[in-house]
Structures are given as C-alpha cells and as structure tokens.
Amino acid sequence: MLAISLNKAHYTPVGIRENKEVSVNFPTTEMAEQTDYCGLVSGRDQDKSEIFEIFYGQLKKAPMIKSCHLCIECKLHDIYEMLSNDYLLERSWLVMLMIAVLHVAK
Numbered sequence: 001m002l003a004i005s006l007n008k009a010h011y012t013p014v015g016i017r018e019n020k021e022v023s024v025n026f027p028t029t030e031m032a033e034q035t036d037y038c039g040l041v042s043g044r045d046q047d048k049s050e051i052f053e054i055f056y057g058q059l060k061k062a063p064m065i066k067s068c069h070l071c072i073e074c075k076l077h078d079i080y081e082m083l084s085n086d087y088l089l090e091r092s093w094l095v096m097l098m099i100a101v102l103h104v105a106k
Contacts, residue, residue, distance in 0.1 A: 002074060002097045005082070011043040013093050016076055019061040022097065026070040058101050073101040 002024065006013050016022045027035045034051050041048065054063040057073050064071035074097035082092040 001077065002072065002099055004095045004097065005092045006095055008091050008093055013079065013095065015043070016095060017079065020076045021059045021062040022074050022076070022095075023059075023062040023064040024072040024074060024097075025065045025068040027065065027068050031065075031067065057103060064103060069105040071103040072099055073103070074098060075100050 004024070006016075012022075031052075038048050038051060049063070053066040055066050056063060057071075059073045059075065062073050064073070077096040077098045080094040080096070082094055
C-alpha cells in the first residue's frame with residue numbers, strides 16, 4: 001500500500017479517479033528541470049506526454065517514465081478528503097494506492 005496527498009485543485013486526481021490506475025516515478029537529478037516543469041504546468045492546460053519517453057507495464061492506463069530508476073504501477077484503492085483546520089490539508093485528497101508492479105533499473 002502507498003499513500004499520496006494531492007491538491008484538490010490539481011488535474012491529477014481527476015485522471016486517477018477516471019482510470020483507477022497511476023504510476024509513481026522516481027526521477028534522477030538530471031531530470032530536475034523537466035520534472036519541475038511537469039509540477040508547475042497543469043495537464044488541463046498542456047499535454048505533457050511528450051516531455052519524457054514513456055512505457056507501459058501490466059497496467060495499461062498508467063504510463064511510466066523510461067529514464068526513471070524506479071517506477072511503481074499502482075491501482076486506486078480509495079480517495080479520502082482531508083478534513084482539517086490547516087488550510088493546506090483541507091485542500092487535499094489522501095489517495096490510497098495498491099502497489100501492483102515495481103520496475104527497477106538495472
């Protein structure tokens with residue numbers, strides 16, 4: 001099981017809810033500029049699928065970044081709304097993922 005927190009205003013939770021699958025990729029330091037860009041620009045506004053070379057594993061709706069040393073294919077388990085007096089937490093989803101497959105670079 002893997003838990004991630006996502007801002008409610010971001011586009012990522014929409015895709016996770018629709019596809020019920022997601023990948024978690026661990027980039028190298030050499031990928032910092034591209035990954036930073038991906039975090040700053042919304043998928044609502046721009047298609048970011050061409051930034052990295054991607055591949056698919058067992059899950060056909062969870063693209064992974066080929067140059068990452070570790071990629072995790074996950075299936076959606078559940079999404080919980082964060083309830084808090086803290087402004088940042090109250091705008092977040094807690095996304096619970098079941099790990100399906102690990103891909104480790106050789």
